Amino acid sequence: MRAEYRIDLTARYLGEAIAHPVGKGSGQLSLNDAQLEEDARAGLAFVLLKTLIAEDERGERAMSAWAIHETRMAVERRAAPDGRSGWTVTWKGRGWDRSLSDYLALVRSGRDLTRSGRLLVVPSVKYHLPRLSEPFREGEYRHTTAALAGAWGEPPLLLEKDFSPTLAGDPLADDRAQILRWLEEVPRQIRSASPVPVRIAVKLMNARFDDAFQVEMMRATRDADTLVCFNRLFDSQLGLAYGGWELSDRNLHVLDLYRPLPPSTDLYPYRPLPSSTDLYRRLCGTGNIHSGRLILEYARRGCESVQLHTFFQLPLSEYAATHGSRTARGLHTLVFHPQDGLIAGLLELESRGELERRDGELHFLDVARHAHRAG
């Protein structure tokens, strides 16, 4: 890309530089070694492992309702209220349904791929979320985080905390104060439970409240290093999570409303104070991303990388490429589509005067950087 188009796609997830912005969101596409190997070969930038349900040293899990087994997924068309047709995956499952030790084996495979520079692989966890009157079950935080740190090896440990759409549909998430307490305290709980320095991405849910509350959630998550915005919508009538255009419309609208605040700095004794350009929490986009243009819509609102799931599950006829894995075919469309690909979109931003070359190159990260510029 750099030699041919003078375009630098370097992006960032959880403070790590990655070759381009496209990663795979946690889910059914990152359950085993074969999937990781195929994605490394396809040239994906990063992968979130399926969400593990935390447990304490006795193997007890407060969130065990999320560790259910379900294999059947249906990839379906879903129309937005205004008629635009998109895709969604209908699925009744939830988190990782095998043992912690199986998960740790997968983390070790991911660590090896990460160390060899082929693919950044990061675990995802759902920890205990108490009611307002209850304490956090610290045993779950300690046992699970220490096990992950042991499997990962050299610090810092990177991990993503999932607040999932099925949680948004659960009576636990009916109370705004309760949700805000989780977002304020969970990153701190993880940090104090971890035997090593840890970088935390929080993947926020789309709560069943208005957009202003969505922004309040982002602001409340002060002690996360990265915010992933936002997991799928929840259809409470059907009891299902869904995506498509409604999801990206909502996510982009909320990101428009959000203005980043500096993180509190006193909680990070092990790392230097951030430089002035680092004063913002990093954002990573997710939701209905199926073109380079949509990647750029998230980037223009401050996202330095994106996580996709549905687009890597479409019928093969939906991709222009005629060979390779779904990940490889998807990446090909996202980057090279002549009207909607990343290259076309970046060149268009340049021609509109919204992106300038530095040292003769266009830089993807400049798109996100401009989102934070005054005015």
Ligand SMILES: Cc1cc2nc3c(=O)[nH]c(=O)nc-3n(C[C@H](O)[C@H](O)[C@H](O)COP(=O)(O)O)c2cc1C
């Ligand atoms: C079948 C399926 C399973 C998923 N499982 C998880 C999960 O375990 N943890 C999580 O954080 N997100 C999960 N997600 C959410 C995706 O990672 C992604 O953020 C979301 O679907 C929005 O992106 P998309 O529109 O590209 O699918 C799942 C999504 C799907 C479709």
